[in-house]
Amino acid sequence: MSIDSVTAALYAQALQSTVADPSRCTVPWVVCPEHGGTLKARAQATADGFDSWCTDFTCFNVWPHDRLDAARTEPATHTIQADNGDPYVVCDGHALTARTQITDGQALPGLPA
Template sequence: MSTGSATAALYAQALRSTAADPSRCTVPWDVCPEHGATLKSTGGRAWCMDLACLNAWTYDRLDAACTEPATHTIQADNGDRYVVCDGQVLPGLPA
């Protein structure tokens, strides 16, 4: 399975799992709600790597579907639309 089709499958699963609650973000991985894609995880815990942030979680938030409220609608190149939270639209730390 290619990376693109694997990502599409993850989004499809997230869309199905959030169908019962359309107010939730549909992204199948989580982010720091204040800083975006800045999470690090190990040993079943996660934390934000932004030096000014004190957000930390006692579970591996990276491997969990996002639970934040949906605030934006994103349209993919293929026309699909996804509802996402504030954290998913933030750039996060550069790679």
């Protein structure tokens, strides 16, 4: 599967998730709620119990599980208006990441009407 087809599949999943639960972030991967796409995870649990952490040097967020593969629990706070016009909802961390990664689209505060 090419990167474009993977991206299209993830985008389609986000649109379906928005319809299913418009109050939850719909992006199928997890980010730091404060810094966006800055997470790292260990392959195996360690003695300190921290398996995921934010790599932003000002952040002290750590999680005692593999957050990269965890279910999303953050509330939706922003709407991504994609270049083709189909909106989907995301949390603060994904909105921050989207602003740096999307082209021909916008990350807008608030949920769709």
